[in-house]
Amino acid sequence: MKNSSYLTSVRTMTSVAAGLMMALSTHADGRLIATSGVTQVEGSAGGGLVPWALITGYSEENQTSVSAFHTLTDVQDFRMTVDGIGFSYGNRFELTAAQQRFELKGTAVDIRQEIYGAKYKISGDAIYSAMPQLAAGIQYKRLIDGEIADAVGAKDSDTGTDFYVSATKVHLAALGGYHLLWNATLRATKANQMGLLGYGGDDNNSYKLVPELSALVLLDEGLAVGAEYRYKPDNLSAFKEDRFADVFVAYFPNKNLNLTVAWADLGSIAGSEDQSGLYASMTGYFK
Numbered sequence: 646m647k648n649s650s651y652l653t654s655v656r657t658m659t660s661v662a663a664g665l666m667m668a669l670s671t672h673a674d675g676r677l678i679a680t681s682g683v684t685q686v687e688g689s690a691g692g693g694l695v696p697w698a699l700i701t702g703y704s705e706e707n708q709t710s711v712s713a714f715h716t717l718t719d720v721q722d723f724r725m726t727v728d729g730i731g732f733s734y735g736n737r738f739e740l741t742a743a744q745q746r747f748e749l750k751g752t753a754v755d756i757r758q759e760i761y762g763a764k765y766k767i768s769g770d771a772i773y774s775a776m777p778q779l780a781a782g783i784q785y786k787r788l789i790d791g792e793i794a795d796a797v798g799a800k801d802s803d804t805g806t807d808f809y810v811s812a813t814k815v816h817l818a819a820l821g822g823y824h825l826l827w828n829a830t831l832r833a834t835k836a837n838q839m840g841l842l843g844y845g846g847d848d849n850n851s852y853k854l855v856p857e858l859s860a861l862v863l864l865d866e867g868l869a870v871g872a873e874y875r876y877k878p879d880n881l882s883a884f885k886e887d888r889f890a891d892v893f894v895a896y897f898p899n900k901n902l903n904l905t906v907a908w909a910d911l912g913s914i915a916g917s918e919d920q921s922g923l924y925a926s927m928t929g930y931f932k
Contacts, residue, residue, distance in 0.1 A: 676703045676736065678867060679897040680771070683905050684714040684928045687760045687784050687839065688729040688743030691811070693907050693924055694873045694889050695857040697828045698780035698813035700766055701731040701739045703900050703932050709734050711931045714743075720911055720922035724748045729760075739764045747841050756841050757789040771826070777814035783807070786840040797883045797915070799843025800835075800850045807834040809857075823862050826871070830857040837880055838914060846880030853878040867897040887912025891924060903928040 682690035682699035691697035693716075702710025712731040718724070729743030741762040748755050764782035771778040784807040788794060791802030809832040819825040833852045835844040845851075855878060861871025875889040893907035907924040914920045 676705060677772070678900050679869075679895075679903075681710075681712070681900075681903070681928075681930060683895055683903050684712065684716070684729070684731070684926060686716060686718070686725075686727050686743075686745070687762065687786075687807075688714075688727075688731065688741035689762050689764060689782060689784070690731065690739060690741075691828070691830075692859045692861075692871070692873045693891055693893055693905060693909070693926060694875045695828060695830050695859045696762075696764070696782055696809060696811055697830070697859065698766065698769075698778040698811040699771060700733050700736050700764065700780070701741065702733040702930050704733045704736050706735050708736075708932065712928055713931075714926060714928040716924070716926040718909060718922070718924045720909070720914075720920040722750055722917045722920060723914060724750060737766050745839070745841065754793070755790065756793060758840050759787045759789065760840075761785045761787075771813045772815045772817075777812040779810065779812050781808075781810050784809075786836065786844070788840060788843060791843060794837070794841075794843025797837075797842055798847045798881050799837055800845035800847075802843040805834075805836050805840050805844030807832055807836060809833070820862055823864065826859075826861050826863070826869075828859040830859075831855075832857060834878060835880065836878070838877075838886065842881065842884075842915065846882070848882045849878065849880045861893075861895075869895045871895070884916050885913050893924070900932070901930050903930070 685691040689696035690701035704710035710733045716727040725747045731741040733739040743760045745758045762784045767779040769776045769778040794802035811830040813828045816825045855876040857875045859873045861869045872892045879886045891907040891909040905926040909924040911920040
């Protein structure tokens with residue numbers, strides 16, 4: 646029943662469309678459509694894997710916005726679902742909360758992690774300023790099920806905190822007449838597999854600075870294709886930890902909905918090699 650329900654959800658989202666970016670046509674009221682970004686797997690506005698400098702929702706000066714999202718990721722040996730909410734004020738500040746549920750297929754292994762995030766736009770605008778939009782963020786992570794993290798040698802199986810800075814820039818008509826977006830994020834983290842296997846390990850228990858990169862092209866109003874690459878620390882002697890990567894398609898039919906699908910390559914996870922598969926996400930926005 647769980648697999649059937651999952652596949653039904655994926656087929657529904659896939660048939661409607663997918664992923665991220667900016668339909669750079671003005672809406673009658675305020676911010677351009679898709680300037681909210683999509684929702685990444687830790688709850689922040691950005692791509693599917695990488696937080697961007699964009700602020701979630703469509704709030705403008707003295708306005709608030711609320712978002713809610715659901716994400717499904719299915720690879721050979723694992724399945725992860727993520728649910729969460731976001732709040733923004735004045736296109737300047739965002740607060741997010743998400744819960745990840747990570748399942749080992751065919752077993753009773755079920756790992757849950759809560760992530761509470763905050764992001765502040767420091768300067769610039771992704772479209773209208775010469776310099777990129779810059780933002781700083783924090784993600785506080787609480788591992789609810791820490792027994793496996795203890796077993797594999799994590800130094801902390803309870804809580805961890807990631808810090809990051811992001812730069813996002815849109816170049817209009819820069820690629821054969823199509824709009825191009827790029828993002829670069831630098832994250833300071835101890836998290837093993839984003840924190841699902843705890844924080845720090847026997848090989849390393851110090852913060853590491855790791856880059857995360859995204860780029861996309863806007864093909865049509867509300868429709869974009871792109872790719873992401875996320876480096877990660879390798880703290881545990883028990884398991885090699887690989888980078889994450891994806892290619893995605895994103896669709897914004899209006900300012901109330903985003904649909905994203907991607908093919909995700911997650912590398913080796915807890916000793917299981919070549920984990921890749923479908924990622925699908927839906928975000929609703931309320932202003």
